[in-house]
Amino acid sequence: MPLLEIKDLHAAVGIKEILKGINLSLRAGEVHAIMGPNGSGKSTLAQVLAGRETYTVTRGEVRFNGKELLTLAPEERAAEGLFMAFQYPVEIPGVSTSYFLKAAVNAVRQYRGEPELDAIDFLKLVREKLGLLEMDPNFLSRPVNEGFSGGEKKRNEILQMAVLNPRLGILDETDSGLDIDALKIVAHGVNSLRSPERCILVVTHYQRLLNYIVPDFVHVLREGRIVKSGDKSLALELEARGYGWLDGPAERTEVLSYGF
Amino acid sequence: MIEPTTMISTKAELADRLAAGPSSTPAWLAELRREALDQFRAIGWPNLRQEEWRWTNVAPLTKVAYRIPAPPDLGLPLEEWREQIAPYSLRLRGWRELVFVNGTLIPQLSEWAGPDLRISALSAAVDSQSALIRRHLARGVALAQDGFTALNTAGFQDGAFIHVPAGLQPDRPLHLLFFTPDHPGPVLVQPRNLVVVDAGAKVVLAHSYAGASRQPALTNAVLEMVLGAAAQVELIQLQREAAAAFHVSNTAVQLERQAAFQSLTVNLGGALVRHNLQVRLKQPGGQATLLGLSVQTGRQHVDNHTLLDHASEQCRSSELYKSLLGGRAEGVFKGKILVRSGAQKTDAKQTSRTILLSEDAVMNAQPQLEIYADDVKCTHGSTIGPLDEEQLFYLRCRGISVAAAQRLLTYAFAGDVLNRLRHEGMRQYLETLVRGALKGLSLVEPPVERKPTREEKSTENS
Ligand SMILES: Nc1ncnc2c1ncn2[C@@H]1O[C@H](COP(=O)(O)OP(=O)(O)O)[C@@H](O)[C@H]1O
Numbered sequence A: 001m002p003l004l005e006i007k008d009l010h011a012a013v014g015i016k017e018i019l020k021g022i023n024l025s026l027r028a029g030e031v032h033a034i035m036g037p038n039g040s041g042k043s044t045l046a047q048v049l050a051g052r053e054t055y056t057v058t059r060g061e062v063r064f065n066g067k068e069l070l071t072l073a074p075e076e077r078a079a080e081g082l083f084m085a086f087q088y089p090v091e092i093p094g095v096s097t098s099y100f101l102k103a104a105v106n107a108v109r110q111y112r113g114e115p116e117l118d119a120i121d122f123l124k125l126v127r128e129k130l131g132l133l134e135m136d137p138n139f140l141s142r143p144v145n146e147g148f149s150g151g152e153k154k155r156n157e158i159l160q161m162a163v164l165n166p167r168l169g170i171l172d173e174t175d176s177g178l179d180i181d182a183l184k185i186v187a188h189g190v191n192s193l194r195s196p197e198r199c200i201l202v203v204t205h206y207q208r209l210l211n212y213i214v215p216d217f218v219h220v221l222r223e224g225r226i227v228k229s230g231d232k233s234l235a236l237e238l239e240a241r242g243y244g245w246l247d248g249p250a251e252r253t254e255v256l257s258y259g260f
Numbered sequence B: 001m002i003e004p005t006t007m008i009s010t011k012a013e014l015a016d017r018l019a020a021g022p023s024s025t026p027a028w029l030a031e032l033r034r035e036a037l038d039q040f041r042a043i044g045w046p047n048l049r050q051e052e053w054r055w056t057n058v059a060p061l062t063k064v065a066y067r068i069p070a071p072p073d074l075g076l077p078l079e080e081w082r083e084q085i086a087p088y089s090l091r092l093r094g095w096r097e098l099v100f101v102n103g104t105l106i107p108q109l110s111e112w113a114g115p116d117l118r119i120s121a122l123s124a125a126v127d128s129q130s131a132l133i134r135r136h137l138a139r140g141v142a143l144a145q146d147g148f149t150a151l152n153t154a155g156f157q158d159g160a161f162i163h164v165p166a167g168l169q170p171d172r173p174l175h176l177l178f179f180t181p182d183h184p185g186p187v188l189v190q191p192r193n194l195v196v197v198d199a200g201a202k203v204v205l206a207h208s209y210a211g212a213s214r215q216p217a218l219t220n221a222v223l224e225m226v227l228g229a230a231a232q233v234e235l236i237q238l239q240r241e242a243a244a245a246f247h248v249s250n251t252a253v254q255l256e257r258q259a260a261f262q263s264l265t266v267n268l269g270g271a272l273v274r275h276n277l278q279v280r281l282k283q284p285g286g287q288a289t290l291l292g293l294s295v296q297t298g299r300q301h302v303d304n305h306t307l308l309d310h311a312s313e314q315c316r317s318s319e320l321y322k323s324l325l326g327g328r329a330e331g332v333f334k335g336k337i338l339v340r341s342g343a344q345k346t347d348a349k350q351t352s353r354t355i356l357l358s359e360d361a362v363m364n365a366q367p368q369l370e371i372y373a374d375d376v377k378c379t380h381g382s383t384i385g386p387l388d389e390e391q392l393f394y395l396r397c398r399g400i401s402v403a404a405a406q407r408l409l410t411y412a413f414a415g416d417v418l419n420r421l422r423h424e425g426m427r428q429y430l431e432t433l434v435r436g437a438l439k440g441l442s443l444v445e446p447p448v449e450r451k452p453t454r455e456e457k458s459t460e461n462s
């Protein structure tokens, strides 16, 4: 049974339809990439999966880990093991990163009926993950994302993912704004989170990240539909040829094997 | 001074009663009170047609027949008074404390020992320190400003006189606690404080107002303060009046050369509250920081009016007032910055921020800049809106419930003001109080989609 199964998902803002029938299945252990030009609906898909109320789901269903995802509140989805790394992480002045992380970890633990982490266990956990992402512990005392560079914000997202240990990680343009060194560190962090129980959905505009986080499957999103699916070589083809060649009537495709 | 347990109702009756009371000594004070009384008769209570009062309707407090409470006659055993004031006392935190009950100093409940500061009841000091008091009393607030300052001058019961001699930096901060116990009927309490901080002295002072009255008591307080050259003061005003109470305060501060003043006005109680805080930067190099934090719910109405009077060159002022409004609460902030001609190189910054936690809460925020100098920098900005939708969603995406996310964001919002306090003990104390007050706010659930109104403006003349 897939860990995440999206069937004919339609979503709109007001009367504007953005997602026009998404079908996607992710099995535990897999890494999928969604690529697509700006405005194709990548972030909308990520946000709808996370529970953003701005978007109305007009049709379709999503099952996550055996549950009806769309009936759950965002915090319930998180506690069920869904994690979405924001394309634009939000600044929260006045709340330190460590306070925030601790509140998040313990909220999720509470939902799962696990005991809260005390200060010492929490610090141990966070220190370890900070090391993984080569982040300075000073980071913890700074207000969440406030005054962070673009790269720091993205690392902070992956740090949260590492600390929260989700079943599904959705990374929305985690590569944008990163220089090559930071990109390698972030990719290393993500790769170390790959596991047979977990699946990862990498959303990106460019192929570059996929050199470091090598996906099992690549899907192309265009105008709210997945118009092509393939293996990692599809990403290289997109890099070489752009998205233009995919123009024309949108086709619904199942996962195809592409070999060049 | 004033006849105990006198019933008063209308403005005229109130004036008559005050006039009929035994006259004060010394003669200059009796004369001052008479003059103030004439002022009160002439101008009376403010009304909505006056520009400075258009957002705050004081009619409810003018219709009450107040009793001027008897000087206590403590009635209860001392232990019971101690118990009543314990929730408001800072003595266990190491503060010196003057406790006033119904506006009268109760030495048995107070502790201000120490050879350094000169502290006494104002009523006692008018004889012993006559010259100093005469020089400063009723000089900071204009009697004609509004009926409240005139009424206070005409009929104040008592208050503190504090004189910090030049260069002195007392190690313990001082707390003035004004407590209004429960009375069978409405009471009028009028505290009057005068603080003289000489050159180079440095002091932390708090004045708090608390009550147990279930009747609509009115506290009408005035505090005047002068800071000598390079003096430094941190002043905390904590309004925790009873739920049915009216509270009006007028605070006037004057700064000489290079003096530095910081205030924080915290509002957690009261039904109808108005503060006028005016700070006059009289000489070059003065610095003023005005902070405010109000947590309101129910139908609480809190109005903060501030005036930063840049009367001299090269002074800096910065102002940050924040409100968290739930229920049907109403908030008002009006901040006037006056830059007089000749006050060149003025640097003034004003910010007011409000979070509306309910659809029915209302905030009126209005900056007012009057600038008569050409080489100045003045900025102001104000935001009013619900909790930030993006921030709430971000927190929820990390597993944090709506209620916990709202708490986190409101604490952070308030913490931004409290973290600016210099006195660490006071900061911790207020943090606990404010957290308690925030827990009592009914928060919106689920969050409503509403765009904040944002308005950031700045005026720069260089
Ligand atoms: N909240 C919104 N309100 C209106 N239009 C939106 C909103 N969110 C996304 N859109 C529109 O939906 C389309 C897809 O946007 P988005 O999902 O952000 O694309 P991508 O992430 O692929 O660049 C764009 O045309 C965008 O303008």
Ligand SMILES: [Mg+2]
Pocket (backbone or CB within 6 Å): A042, A043, A044, A087, A173
């Ligand atoms: Mg996007």
